[in-house]
Amino acid sequence: MQMEQNARGSGATPVLFSVAQIVAPIKAAALIGLFSLAACGGGSSATPAAVVSAPENTGNPIPAQADVLLGAWVLPANASPSTSPANIAELEAEIGRKFALSLHYDPLAQTFPSAMEQADLVNHRIPVISLNCNDTNYNIARGSQDAALSQKAAAIRSFGEPVFLRYMWEFNLPYTSNGRAACSDPVRDTDGYFSPVEYIAAFQHIHDLMVAQGATNIAWIWNPSSGGVSGVPYWPGDAYVDWVGIDDYDRASAGTSIFTAPYARYAPIGNGSHPIIIAETGAVAADQPNYFNALAGALQTQFPKIKALVYFDSVGPLGSYTLTAAGLAAFQEFAANPYVSASPP
Numbered sequence: 001m002q003m004e005q006n007a008r009g010s011g012a013t014p015v016l017f018s019v020a021q022i023v024a025p026i027k028a029a030a031l032i033g034l035f036s037l038a039a040c041g042g043g044s045s046a047t048p049a050a051v052v053s054a055p056e057n058t059g060n061p062i063p064a065q066a067d068v069l070l071g072a073w074v075l076p077a078n079a080s081p082s083t084s085p086a087n088i089a090e091l092e093a094e095i096g097r098k099f100a101l102s103l104h105y106d107p108l109a110q111t112f113p114s115a116m117e118q119a120d121l122v123n124h125r126i127p128v129i130s131l132n133c134n135d136t137n138y139n140i141a142r143g144s145q146d147a148a149l150s151q152k153a154a155a156i157r158s159f160g161e162p163v164f165l166r167y168m169w170e171f172n173l174p175y176t177s178n179g180r181a182a183c184s185d186p187v188r189d190t191d192g193y194f195s196p197v198e199y200i201a202a203f204q205h206i207h208d209l210m211v212a213q214g215a216t217n218i219a220w221i222w223n224p225s226s227g228g229v230s231g232v233p234y235w236p237g238d239a240y241v242d243w244v245g246i247d248d249y250d251r252a253s254a255g256t257s258i259f260t261a262p263y264a265r266y267a268p269i270g271n272g273s274h275p276i277i278i279a280e281t282g283a284v285a286a287d288q289p290n291y292f293n294a295l296a297g298a299l300q301t302q303f304p305k306i307k308a309l310v311y312f313d314s315v316g317p318l319g320s321y322t323l324t325a326a327g328l329a330a331f332q333e334f335a336a337n338p339y340v341s342a343s344p345p
Contacts, residue, residue: 060242061162062126062219064275064307067342068299070335071101071128073280075314076322085119091313091323095332098123100344101164103279103310105130109148112155121161126344128164128221128279128310133183133202137168137194141201149206153213162345166221166245166279167206171199173228196233203236221245222269223279226262238270243277243308250283250291251319256298259306267305277308282321292330296337309340 074087092098102125104116113120117127135144156163170177174192175184188195207220223245224231235241244266248258259278267276283291299306311331312321323331334340 059216060219061217062164062242062345065342067338068306068340069100069126069277069308069342069344070340071099071103071125071308071310073103073310073312073314085116088125089119089123094328095335097335099125100342101126101128101308101310103128103130103312105132107132108134108145108152112152113159117159117163121159124344126162126164128166128277130169130279131165131167131206132178133168133180136183136185136188137198137202138185138188141198141205143205146209149209150213153210153215156210156218157213157215159217162217162219164221164243164277165218166223167203168194168199169221169223169245169279170225170228170247171234172224172231177228193229194234199234200236204240207236207240219243221277221279223247223277224266226258231266232269235269238273241270241274244269244274245277245279246306247280248278249281249312249316249319249321250287253284253287253290255287255291256294256302259298259303263303263306267303274305275307276303276305277310278306279308279310280312281309282312282314282316283327284319284321285324285327288324288327289330292327292334295334296339300339307342 072088072091074091076087076090088099088102102116102120104114104127106112106114106129108131112129113127117129119125120127133140139145156165168180168183171194175181175189175194176192183194185195185198188198203222210218219242220240221243222234222236222241224234226246226248246259246262246266248262250256250258258281263276299309313323314320315322
């Protein structure tokens with residue numbers, strides 16, 4: 001979710017997972033635990049990394065299908081401030097179907113696969129890995145995290161199934177968002193925002209290093225916030241992106257119209273051929289039935305490039321998106337719609 005000003009959720013979001021906002025206590029606890037970051041400084045003394053030789057475009061391991069991949073991130077109000085395999089399994093049981101996607105928020109150095117990702121493998125879900133920074137983009141682009149990134153790349157390669165990865169989602173929010181104050185570079189990040197030049201360099205370096213390590217089962221998501229400054233200057237290039245991500249939350253009973261502005265801005269990005277994943281979305285209790293009842297039709301007719309969607313079933317920025325009894329019934333009906341029945345490759 002966008003973390004407030006944020007955050008995680010965004011968007012409207014996004015992020016543990018988009019307009020700046022105020023994180024609720026439980027979400028804040030989850031984010032603090034998950035995004036414990038090391039102090040990093042300006043990074044002007046970083047040693048340039050060795051040149052990584054890797055093809056820019058290795059093909060999209062998760063191509064868009066005719067229908068939509070559906071997923072969730074589930075954190076019940078009475079749960080500890082982290083999600084677990086049991087949470088998503090319980091929601092699957094309640095709606096009577098398996099999810100195609102499972103959202104995760106991982107520090108850069110977190111061991112892969114986690115218990116959640118191991119459960120995804122068993123249940124044939126695609127992990128959507130939200131990979132946070134733990135250093136400046138300047139340093140990362142020059143190799144400061146290559147050892148940890150190489151280990152993660154090898155583990156993802158060995159995972160044997162496709163995964164989504166979105167590095168530093170909602171990068172166009174203020175650097176005080178999403179637990180990233182320690183990732184800011186006082187020399188290169190100005191006016192409270194991350195440098196587009198350094199973000200692009202880090203994104204491309206991480207991509208090329210992981211591809212060089214054989215992790216060609218990653219589908220790369222470029223995921224700006226629907227809030228903040230324009231994400232367009234942060235575009236790393238068509239060859240580096242498989243899916244465009246959008247985070248948007250229905251916080252004011254606006255229904256599916258929340259997607260109109262970010263879709264118009266980001267659907268044409270690059271060569272305009274990239275499918276879109278709604279990596280985080282949710283609706284406040286009062287609007288859940290209305291939101292879900294209209295969602296399948298809106299995706300099909302108004303937002304046809306959206307080919308994946310993850311519901312954030314939890315407390316989040318500026319409200320709670322936890323499914324109510326009425327919301328769960330509407331979500332169950334939405335989840336049964338053939339248009340959101342796509343299966344993992």
